[in-house]
Amino acid sequence: MEREEENGGQKPLIFGLCEEFEGSLDRGADPMVTIDLVDRMGAKSMRIWMHNKRLLQRAAGSNEPQWKEDVFRRYRRYVEELTRRGIRIVAMNHSYLYPVGFEGDENSVCEMPEPSSEMYLETMRLIARSYEMLAAAFPEILYWECGNEVNMNAYLAKPGYGKSGCKNGEYDPQFCYTNKEKAEIAADICYYATLGVRRGNPAARVVAPAPTPYRGYAELCEFYEYMYRAIGSGAFPRGLAADTDPDNYFQVQCYHAYNFGGDAQIIREGAQQIVRVMRRHGDGDKKIFVTEFGYHDSDFVDNRGMTKEEADRTQAAFFPADFEAFRSCENIETVFVFRLYEWHDGPGMEKDFGIFTSPASEQGIVPKAKAKQLFRMFAGSGADIQTLYAYKRGDKNE
Numbered sequence: 001m002e003r004e005e006e007n008g009g010q011k012p013l014i015f016g017l018c019e020e021f022e023g024s025l026d027r028g029a030d031p032m033v034t035i036d037l038v039d040r041m042g043a044k045s046m047r048i049w050m051h052n053k054r055l056l057q058r059a060a061g062s063n064e065p066q067w068k069e070d071v072f073r074r075y076r077r078y079v080e081e082l083t084r085r086g087i088r089i090v091a092m093n094h095s096y097l098y099p100v101g102f103e104g105d106e107n108s109v110c111e112m113p114e115p116s117s118e119m120y121l122e123t124m125r126l127i128a129r130s131y132e133m134l135a136a137a138f139p140e141i142l143y144w145e146c147g148n149e150v151n152m153n154a155y156l157a158k159p160g161y162g163k164s165g166c167k168n169g170e171y172d173p174q175f176c177y178t179n180k181e182k183a184e185i186a187a188d189i190c191y192y193a194t195l196g197v198r199r200g201n202p203a204a205r206v207v208a209p210a211p212t213p214y215r216g217y218a219e220l221c222e223f224y225e226y227m228y229r230a231i232g233s234g235a236f237p238r239g240l241a242a243d244t245d246p247d248n249y250f251q252v253q254c255y256h257a258y259n260f261g262g263d264a265q266i267i268r269e270g271a272q273q274i275v276r277v278m279r280r281h282g283d284g285d286k287k288i289f290v291t292e293f294g295y296h297d298s299d300f301v302d303n304r305g306m307t308k309e310e311a312d313r314t315q316a317a318f319f320p321a322d323f324e325a326f327r328s329c330e331n332i333e334t335v336f337v338f339r340l341y342e343w344h345d346g347p348g349m350e351k352d353f354g355i356f357t358s359p360a361s362e363q364g365i366v367p368k369a370k371a372k373q374l375f376r377m378f379a380g381s382g383a384d385i386q387t388l389y390a391y392k393r394g395d396k397n398e
């Protein structure tokens with residue numbers, strides 16, 4: 001496994017980047033250009049959006065998954081190119097196939113049937129079968145993250161949530177699961193995903209679905225405490241024989257580490273809190289992926305009165321201390337920066353997390369201060385920053 005060279009005796013980390021190939025992108029985004037930029041940045045790993053529902057569909061009138069052949073062929077090309085360049089892949093999915101009789105609302109990222117229902121168990125069986133097919137068809141992918149920000153309503157909710165008008169920070173028992181209920185559902189998802197992945201490719205691993213500290217690390221750690229308690233209770237996975245071994249649910253621990261104020265001590269303390277939960281449940285030796293971390297310009301534009309360029313430069317300057325904080329946690333192996341591109345059109349705060357300008361920009365794809373800072377940190381002392389301007393329109397200079 002490739003790692004950044006050790007620097008001054010610091011613990012090495014694998015530097016990763018996040019980006020979609022298809023879906024939430026501006027016009028003009030080319031997946032092969034995206035892969036090339038990830039490579040030019042010196043990233044050794046890439047987290048890609050590879051939703052079950054994007055690549056698979058139910059066969060007519062049955063609960064058996066089948067490929068969407070055109071999408072499958074495109075993703076085979078993307079995966080082969082990343083593999084050719086030596087970039088490790090973490091494939092994330094938060095859009096599951098549902099069984100006949102339950103479709104979920106199109107306005108909701110992830111509605112999940114009630115756990116007491118037979119439809120719930122059918123959904124879990126579909127998750128297992130989907131991951132079996134994916135792991136077998138993409139043996140190059142050794143890490144499968146089976147959910148995203150599952151402590152938020154937007155990514156794990158009851159049927160009807162999409163039309164309810166509820167927000168992430170709200171709770172309506174008719175449409176929202178509690179943090180405990182979400183954690184228990186996540187445990188089931190992990191177990192069935194692991195069953196499928198092991199059948200499809202015994203060498204591959206399941207990455208726990210990342211919660212995010214949108215309400216702080218205490219709530220995030222509470223989520224994992226509930227998840228570990230469910231595993232240890234002897235009542236999970238639902239629908240199968242009891243299994244109390246966390247290794248049979250997920251093989252890599254995972255979370256998101258957003259810290260918009262730039263205080264690296266919060267990153268350090270958050271990681272320590274998570275590891276303490278893991279150790280309490282006999283899982284303290286498991287490695288951790290931070291599958292999203294970054295800053296968005298508009299936070300400092302709106303809240304500190306900066307220009308967009310000032311915000312970008314200020315936030316870029318946080319990265320050295322941030323990554324030193326990540327290195328202080330022995331369990332953290334890989335940190336993925338979210339994300340490669342800005343959007344012209346996108347949902348809320350996600351528009352300006354990008355470390356490069358949008359492919360639809362008049363000037364083309366240009367590195368922002370954040371990209372240049374990360375490049376200098378991870379691409380190696382001999383790397384020429386001009387390589388980041390390969391897709392700029394006009395002269396390639398800073």
